[in-house]
Amino acid sequence: VVLLLALSAVALSALWVFDHDIQPELLRKVDTLGDALEGDLQRVVDARIPLAELLGLSAFFDDEVRDNDELSYVALTDARGRLIAASSGLAQALGHGSSGVGGGGGSAALPHDAMPVSERLRAVDRIAAEVDTFVPVGHYLDLGSLIKARDGTVMAILHLGVPDTLVARRLKDIIADVGVSLFVAIVITLEVLSVLMALLVRRPLAQLRWVFSQRVVNGNGNGVGAPRHELDRLVAAAEGLIRHIQERAARVSLEGGGSFTSSSVAVEKPTLRRPEWVHIRLPLFVYLLGVELVRSYLVIYITQFYEPIPGLSREVVISLPAISWCLAVFLATPLAAALGRRFSARALFIMGCVPTVIASVLMAVAQDMTDLIVLRALIGLGTGTVTFSAIVYITENAPEGELARGMATYVGASMAGGLGGTAFGAILADRIGFRPTFDVIAVVVVVSALIAWFMLPADRLTRVDKTKAKVTWRQMASVVFDRQVLSLSLLSTLPTRIILYGAFTFLLPLLLTGMGIGQSTIGQIMMCYFVAMVVLSPIIAAQADRFNCHLQLLIAGGIVSGLAAMMVGNGGDGWEVLAGVILIGIGQAMVTTTQFSVIPSLMAKQCARFGQASVTSTVRTMERFAALIGPTLMSVASGIYGLGGAIWWLGIGTLVATAILWLMQSHKRVARAEIA
Numbered sequence: 322v323v324l325l326l327a328l329s330a331v332a333l334s335a336l337w338v339f340d341h342d343i344q345p346e347l348l349r350k351v352d353t354l355g356d357a358l359e360g361d362l363q364r365v366v367d368a369r370i371p372l373a374e375l376l377g378l379s380a381f382f383d384d385e386v387r388d389n390d391e392l393s394y395v396a397l398t399d400a401r402g403r404l405i406a407a408s409s410g411l412a413q414a415l416g417h418g419s420s421g422v423g424g425g426g427g428s429a430a431l432p433h434d435a436m437p438v439s440e441r442l443r444a445v446d447r448i449a450a451e452v453d454t455f456v457p458v459g460h461y462l463d464l465g466s467l468i469k470a471r472d473g474t475v476m477a478i479l480h481l482g483v484p485d486t487l488v489a490r491r492l493k494d495i496i497a498d499v500g501v502s503l504f505v506a507i508v509i510t511l512e513v514l515s516v517l518m519a520l521l522v523r524r525p526l527a528q529l530r531w532v533f534s535q536r537v538v539n540g541n542g543n544g545v546g547a548p549r550h551e552l553d554r555l556v557a558a559a560e561g562l563i564r565h566i567q568e569r570a571a572r573v574s575l576e577g578g579g580s581f582t583s584s585s586v587a588v589e590k591p592t593l594r595r596p597e598w599v600h601i602r603l604p605l606f607v608y609l610l611g612v613e614l615v616r617s618y619l620v621i622y623i624t625q626f627y628e629p630i631p632g633l634s635r636e637v638v639i640s641l642p643a644i645s646w647c648l649a650v651f652l653a654t655p656l657a658a659a660l661g662r663r664f665s666a667r668a669l670f671i672m673g674c675v676p677t678v679i680a681s682v683l684m685a686v687a688q689d690m691t692d693l694i695v696l697r698a699l700i701g702l703g704t705g706t707v708t709f710s711a712i713v714y715i716t717e718n719a720p721e722g723e724l725a726r727g728m729a730t731y732v733g734a735s736m737a738g739g740l741g742g743t744a745f746g747a748i749l750a751d752r753i754g755f756r757p758t759f760d761v762i763a764v765v766v767v768v769s770a771l772i773a774w775f776m777l778p779a780d781r782l783t784r785v786d787k788t789k790a791k792v793t794w795r796q797m798a799s800v801v802f803d804r805q806v807l808s809l810s811l812l813s814t815l816p817t818r819i820i821l822y823g824a825f826t827f828l829l830p831l832l833l834t835g836m837g838i839g840q841s842t843i844g845q846i847m848m849c850y851f852v853a854m855v856v857l858s859p860i861i862a863a864q865a866d867r868f869n870c871h872l873q874l875l876i877a878g879g880i881v882s883g884l885a886a887m888m889v890g891n892g893g894d895g896w897e898v899l900a901g902v903i904l905i906g907i908g909q910a911m912v913t914t915t916q917f918s919v920i921p922s923l924m925a926k927q928c929a930r931f932g933q934a935s936v937t938s939t940v941r942t943m944e945r946f947a948a949l950i951g952p953t954l955m956s957v958a959s960g961i962y963g964l965g966g967a968i969w970w971l972g973i974g975t976l977v978a979t980a981i982l983w984l985m986q987s988h989k990r991v992a993r994a995e996i997a
Contacts, residue, residue: 351392351455352464359466372468378397382407383408392483393411395482396442397478398443398477399478400475400476402443437461438461438463441480462483462487464481465479466480497841501848512737604769604770608677609742611677613746614743614749618830634960645694646701647949649705650701660706666710671770673706676699678770680703708735711731736854751840808982809940810943812979812981814940817882820905821905822947823954824886824951829968833895850903853904854906858914872915874914875912878912879982882912882972883973886972887972888972889972
């Protein structure tokens with residue numbers, strides 16, 4: 322509560338500062354832009370080039386409106402108020418069409434109330450008196466600047482128009498950004514606090530309870546009763562341990578013919594070194610916080626480097642960096658599985674951070690699509706190594722009966738990192754630009770490597786059984802083509818991962834951009850997916866372990882994901898897309914928290930033969946294969962059905978696949994019942 326109040330006070334003070342300073346700052350920015358344009362036109366006049374004969378002037382104005390969203394229009398009139406050139410939106414609104422003075426295209430049409438602007442353009446005498454001053458004109462603020470010849474004769478008048486709601490709109494965006502920053506700051510703080518609580522409070526208590534219960538039960542077999550809470554357990558265990566030590570000391574004393582005194586008893590100090598899967602949570606969270614900074618704007622950044630490739634559609638070319646990332650993650654999974662038998666979790670985690678840092682720095686200076694493809698592959702190699710090390714570390718060390726909760730730790734850290742990264746990444750890209758944000762990513766990943774160095778143990782990642790250490794390709798194929806593995810991979814993993822990597826990550830930013838939604842708002846909408854995952858993952862995991870309903874939740878997650886994709890693909894408005902994104906988060910929370918926890922029950926024979934780590938790596942490889950083909954399939958489908966249509970049909974396919982999986986599992990349960 323204190324933290325929330327403190328962060329809220331900081332947010333309110335920031336809003337107060339923005340409210341007082343934003344209007345003059347915005348108008349000053351527009352004034353500076355006007356000075357730059359005025360200088361360009363002044364050089365043309367000084368060179369004695371008639372402005373009316375200058376080719377491409379309207380297209381130049383269109384570019385300025387496109388690159389500066391504060392502007393509604395740019396226009397140039399002669400000294401008599403006759404229009405020379407204008408951005409296409411104003412030209413169309415005044416009836417000049419897309420050719421002639423309004424040629425060039427590309428800027429949005431003027432929303433409304435263009436006639437007062439037309440009157441303003443003709444009011445030459447008034448403009449001369451109000452030069453370099455913002456004047457209310459209809460729903461706009463018009464800034465007029467005089468272009469003069471060397472002898473002082475007015476040759477032309479430059480007009481820059483901004484909406485009169487500019488300040489309110491910017492303030493609304495800032496309020497949203499501050500609110501998102503407040504929420505993400507709370508999530509990050511709670512994530513760090515949860516790890517610290519687990520390490521400093523819950524873990525010591527659990528270790529003490531384990532030691533005491535082992536000593537008491539193994540020593541006298543009486544147990545400690547039925548305590549009501551953690552302190553009762555601690556006290557009861559301590560009392561039982563003391564009683565047991567006293568009884569043994571008394572027997573030793575009687576057998577030796579001496580008398581018992583407490584000082585004569587040498588008590589062996591209990592020691593315990595148990596692997597703690599909670600250690601992986603904080604470094605994994607920080608790593609994913611860094612790499613997810615790019616999620617909301619990566620596809621938009623890639624489109625800037627688009628160059629036609631013969632035989633490939635525009636959508637496929639834009640998806641190539643995403644495909645290279647998924648391919649690298651796919652190949653990193655078996656590589657990380659082999660390295661896990663040789664290196665510690667700490668070493669493997671840091672190995673994954675190295676290519677991510679290098680590639681992130683180079684992404685900031687990328688020059689073409691080839692650079693992006695190679696660098697995204699490097700980041701995928703690092704991410705695949707890091708995430709696999711985390712999953713295997715948890716599955717190897719999670720207590721019996723708590724595997725779903727262990728996976729919820731992975732999912733919670735991943736989603737908290739994704740939530741913070743997506744939201745902050747959108748804000749950073751909007752404020753400092755795309756390229757500097759990549760440098761921020763590199764710094765955050767370095768911090769995660771340092772945390773991993775101090776928190777993760779130096780023990781080997783997987784406990785190697787010599788009878789299971791070497792898994793041949795034939796044995797791996799027997800796991801891959803097992804009927805249970807295939808059914809789960811093709812009917813659950815494949816469609817739900819395509820929804821995540823193909824629809825949500827790849828197509829959704831393009832769909833929202835096409836709807837005219839800004840960068841920060843795109844980040845806020847995508848953030849809702851991670852909010853749903855963070856909130857629901859531990860709840861779903863607890864219920865899955867409590868009622869042993871992992872498979873049922875897996876099927877339910879497929880149904881919810883399919884319906885959500887249909888809502889997003891329908892894309893009636895931003896609110897429907899937002900609801901679909903939230904439902905995608907709910908469905909993915911069901912699938913992700915149960916996907917690996919069903920392995921011990923559904924694939925017990927394979928786990929006994931090859932080891933759980935090997936089976937997990939195989940399933941993880943199949944999951945990454947789905948992530949690999951997701952952007953490819955969706956890019957092809959979007960070229961046929963459009964962005965929304967491709968996502969809608971993906972939802973239909975997911976529902977059909979989930980229904981088949983449900984029927985298969987129902988048939989198996991009936992068959993087992995008949996045999997019994």
